[in-house]
Amino acid sequence: MTARFLPASRDAGERAAMLVLPGGGYDHHAPHEAEAIGEWLNGLGVHALVLRYPVAPHRHPEPVAAARRALVDLRAGEFGAVDAARVGVVGFSAGGHLAAMLSNAPTAAERAVHALDDRPDLAVLGYPVISMTDLPHEGSAVALLGPGASRSVRAAVDADRLVDAGTPPTFLWHTAEDGAVPPTHSLAYARALALHEVPVDLHLYAEGEHGRGLAVGLGPLAGWSALAAEWLAGHGW
Template sequence: MIYEKINISEVNSNLKDSKAFINAYIPDNSEEIDIKKKRKTIIICPGGGYSMTSDREAEPVALRFISEGFNVIVLRYSVAPNKFPDALLELAATMNYVRKMSEIWNVDKDKIIVSGFSAGGHLAGSLGVLWDREFISETLKVNKMDIKPNAMILSYPVITSGEFSHRGSFDCLLGEDASEEEREKLSLEKLVSKDTPQTFLWHTFDDGTVPVQNSLKFATSLKENDVPFELHIYPTGVHGLSLCGETSARKDKVNHINPHVGTWFKLAVQWLENI
């Protein structure tokens, strides 16, 4: 397996001041199996309220996806005091870079998926709804189609800036003094279009940090725009469950062990079979 840590400033020279980086996990192909195999690639955006990026939603998730045969990239994006659009530009640059590395990393360029947790779900979803905006392609000097995700997996995502907002995420993303109008411009359910990628979403009904209405609102907008999606609402479970098992549980947090909710991963992999 290839493992590399790459600074975003090396991924795209137009982000030379970025301190963000990616961790790339690229399984080797085998003569015995298929030396020319092209793999689906997952780009993971860990959560952390745009104030940090969680270890629990990074390498443990990467290793599970690798075990299912995917290439995996974990993006450790810029957080507060950095503001929008820094993290979004870093994710877009990562998407473009993965496509550029298709021959070296055996990437299927038409099957690159962004996966985000909590605020990382907001970041992943932001690329899904904003990938065709001029300010991104012009800043990075890239082709718009090279930064479009082919699909998204959003896990208990921050979506709305309205009534059910996780205000802390928007405070870190835009600054505490940002106006409601500025926040509304990044309320993702209002930005969905027919060009938004197909999406897999999951949430828990009683999430006390990021209300379940975030996923419901996004799913409703996808339906209104005829964008295919799969949505799973589990009856109970705390926020930030990640893989819902010991490999990703916070120390001494027994409520992070939730085998029923943990079925989301198998369901997501099954859903990806048709991407």
């Protein structure tokens, strides 16, 4: 596990900060969803901590335990001057699943290895893996839980099942054409958030393949980052 802190500027002082969780199917870390996202956040005046969390052969709950520890340390100012009341998370694909897990109460497996229950104040999820049982991304499920995991074991990390009133406001974006992680994942998470009266912004684009990151030059899809920036600003970031 490695982490790289990207300050908004040398003399930025205490500002909002985001934990950045790149995708990669819990098998690797997609480089275009790592520092590039941190630099985009820096442009918004937000500090960023890019976390390369444990991936296969490490299993659940190791990735989320590492992410919770990083969140706690980020909020405590261990990496740099941070406004402790404005600490969020942004994740893509499998990193989006991890961000969603981080946004919700720890599972029984997590509680067995640590007592941390800190959650981010906001979450931004790009084409996230949400369910390990409904149209799952098999690569992520196997890498996270191992081959042959039972349905009950998979269901325990269905992020939409974990949403409660304490889940933070969330910005979601996905594409209807996503052939790797169907848009039903974001739709299910948005539904769960709405049912618990958690503020949610959902943006579903008609075109675009999976894993586009900042989507620079990809037509309407490239607009997601401006919408996210506006959403963050609306929350005082």
